[in-house]
Structure formats: structure tokens, C-alpha cells
Amino acid sequence: MDTVLIEDLRLEAVIGVYEWEKRIHQRLSLTLELGCDIGTAAAGDDLNATLDYAAISARLKQFCADNRFELVETFAERIAALLREEFAIGWLRLTLKKPGAVADAAFVGVRIERGERH
Numbered sequence: 616m617d618t619v620l621i622e623d624l625r626l627e628a629v630i631g632v633y634e635w636e637k638r639i640h641q642r643l644s645l646t647l648e649l650g651c652d653i654g655t656a657a658a659g660d661d662l663n664a665t666l667d668y669a670a671i672s673a674r675l676k677q678f679c680a681d682n683r684f685e686l687v688e689t690f691a692e693r694i695a696a697l698l699r700e701e702f703a704i705g706w707l708r709l710t711l712k713k714p715g716a717v718a719d720a721a722f723v724g725v726r727i728e729r730g731e732r733h
């Protein structure tokens with residue numbers, strides 16, 4: 616299967632377990648591998664036949680503005696569900712990083728894979 620990539624998409628979100636975190640926006644970094652057969656798009660040079668990474672990035676920015684969660688796990692699952700439903704993505708791997716959350720770590724976060732990879 617081919618893959619459309621979005622690497623290190625910077626997002627601002629209200630995310631965290633602690634009360635002080637519910638009052639601020641924090642930086643997240645999202646990396647996506649999105650399963651997609653790019654053959655038809657490449658043959659026809661046709662954006663409509665592939666996943667539009669610009670449209671997906673914009674949708675995710677909007678999702679961050681509209682939602683707030685405590686756990687990065689919840690955030691990751693909700694993004695995966697949104698992508699699969701709204702963009703008909705069969706398989707994806709998503710890495711969500713929360714830099715600065717733990718003082719001595721470059722980042723913390725989760726990586727999930729959803730759907731069947733053909």
C-alpha cells in the first residue's frame with residue numbers, strides 16, 4: 616500500500632490532566648502515515664484521486680480549536696476516528712507528541728495504528 620505523509624504538523628490544543636493545563640494551549644506535534652493507493656492520482660495528475668494533505672491538515676487544526684481532552688490517548692483516538700470517517704482512510708499510523716510535558720524528555724506521546732493495511 617502507498618502512503619500519504621504529514622510529518623510534524625504543529626497543533627495548538629487544550630490538553631492535559633491537570634487544572635492548570637485546562638486553562639492554556641499547548642503545542643502538539645502530529646505525524647501521520649495515511650494508507651492510500653496513489654496510482655490513479657499519479658496517472659491522471661489528479662488531486663481528487665488521492666488524499667489532500669492540505670485539506671486534512673486544515674481539518675485537524677479546526678478539530679484542535681473545537682475540542683479539548685485530558686489524555687493524549689483520547690486525542691489520538693479521536694483524530695484517527697475522524698480521519699477514517701471523513702476521509703475514508705482504511706489504514707493509518709499516527710504519532711502524537713507532547714513536547715515539554717516531562718522536563719527531562721524531548722517529548723512524550725503515543726503512536727497508534729488503526730485499520731487494515733492491504
Ligand SMILES: Nc1nc2c(c(=O)[nH]1)N=C([C@H](O)[C@@H](O)CO)CN2
Nearest residue numbers: 630631632633685686687688716717
Ligand atoms: N499516558 C499518559 N500519561 C500522562 C498524560 C497523558 O495524556 N497520557 N498526561 C499527563 C499530563 O497531562 C502531563 O502531560 C502534564 O505534565 C500526565 N501523564
